[in-house]
Amino acid sequence: MEEYKLENIKKIIKDFFEKIGFQVDSNILIKDDTVICKIEYSDPSILIGKNGQTLFNIQHLISRIIKKNIKNEIFFDLDINDYKENKVQYLKELAQQIADEVALTKQGKVLPNLSAYERRIIHLELVNRDDVIAESSGEGPERKLIIKPTP
Numbered sequence: 001m002e003e004y005k006l007e008n009i010k011k012i013i014k015d016f017f018e019k020i021g022f023q024v025d026s027n028i029l030i031k032d033d034t035v036i037c038k039i040e041y042s043d044p045s046i047l048i049g050k051n052g053q054t055l056f057n058i059q060h061l062i063s064r065i066i067k068k069n070i071k072n073e074i075f076f077d078l079d080i081n082d083y084k085e086n087k088v089q090y091l092k093e094l095a096q097q098i099a100d101e102v103a104l105t106k107q108g109k110v111l112p113n114l115s116a117y118e119r120r121i122i123h124l125e126l127v128n129r130d131d132v133i134a135e136s137s138g139e140g141p142e143r144k145l146i147i148k149p150t151p
Contacts, residue, residue: 005070006030012065013037016058022047034075035066044081051115052087055080088121095125095134098147103131108148119145 010028017024022041029036041047048055055078063076079085098109111122119136122145126134135146 005072008069009035009066012069013062016062016065033073034077036077037062037079038082039078039080041080044083047080048083052083055083056117087118091118091121092125095122095147099126099129099132099134102147102149103129106149108146111145111147114143114145116143119143122147 006028010026013026013028017026017039024047025040027038027040029038039047046054047058049057059076059078062078066074066076077084098111102109114122123134123136126132126147131150132147133150135148136143137146138144
């Protein structure tokens with residue numbers, strides 16, 4: 001990515017948080033076609049929200065602003081105080097623990113109330129295991145993830 005585009009992205013992020021009343025420290029990384037922005041803030045819960053919903057909404061808004069201003073097809077990933085990084089690690093460990101239990105007991109387990117993002121992380125974590133299968137079932141907010149033993 002060109003340096004002037006990167007500088008413009010940094011300015012967009014800085015201006016966004018200043019306009020909503022937050023002084024944050026940010027670190028911007030470029031990985032492939034993704035701009036990764038890591039924010040540090042003293043009281044992150046207000047920026048993260050319940051189950052990360054505020055964080056995902058902020059990410060969406062900044063992504064739209066960047067795409068409008070940069071005129072480039074890039075992906076934007078925002079993390080605040082490593083919330084998403086820690087959540088991914090937790091979900092991967094949870095997936096392995098439940099998969100081990102399902103493989104041992106031969107009884108399926110249902111994981112309700114996961115976002116599409118969370119279900120995807122678990123699916124990807126278990127895709128290479130041949131002793132269990134992860135399936136999504138249901139529609140909308142009733143969608144659940146089922147981990148069951150391989151037949």
